[in-house]
Amino acid sequence: MTIVYPHTIQNCLGETLTFLSVETSPEGDKVLVENQVSPNSGPPMHTHFRQDEELTVVSGKMGYQVLGQEAHYAQAGESVRFNRGIPHKFWNAGQTPLICRGWVQPANTIVYFLSAIYAAQNKSGSEKPEAFDAAYLMTRYASEYDMADIPTFVKKVIIPITYLIGRLLGKYKHFADAPAPLP
The missing domain is CATH 2.60.120.10 (Jelly Rolls)
Structure with missing residues (x-):
């Protein structure tokens, strides 16, 4: 990108x-x-x-x-x-x-990540980003970023399930140019 x-x-x-x-x-x-x-x-x-x-x-x-x-x-x-x-x-x-x-x-993926988060907030029209986009971003970039206000149960159970459903439904095509996360 x-x-x-x-x-x-x-x-x-x-x-x-x-x-x-x-x-x-x-x-x-x-x-x-x-x-x-x-x-x-x-x-x-x-x-x-x-x-x-x-x-x-x-x-x-x-x-x-x-x-x-x-x-x-x-x-x-x-x-x-x-x-x-x-x-x-x-x-x-x-x-x-x-x-x-x-x-x-270092800059790492910050420009991409925040651009995608803002777009997901705009998609939902609220502080909470659109659920599938949020699940994708929080899963892909978990080694780089965290949202402290998200309860542990949501991070460990709900987000991975939402991410998987999103993959099965083909919800992530617009992330094709997403940079690789840091190891």
Whole structure:
């Protein structure tokens, strides 16, 4: 799959994410990003197992939280770093759009994965991505990403069954160009 930068995605929840460019470095490709998040919106608690992420608030107020810790807030000019393997979330804690710039490193499959998640949310019209697409993405990229708010039973039983039914029904043809997951 070839991506032309800048590459912008939007979901039905008021989030716009622009992948600005990719910088090459010895530590791996770094994708530069800009987020625009509507008030009270933001990604749910999630984990990047193989990537670090840093966001700097350009305007607005960002709430952020690491799983098991209290919420914190960042204003314009302040940066927040989320280390790989640590469940975290952030949201617009203000009344005006939150705009952040930052990076994710190494880039790995983040552009594809988030583009597909946003598309699945748009398909369902809600925070929860369309079930078959979500099952495919959470199964294929389980070594890279996790959603902490999904109950263990759903992850271990419901998602694999949904994935299998989706395969049997031919629901995954639109994922033909999906990049290989990391081992």
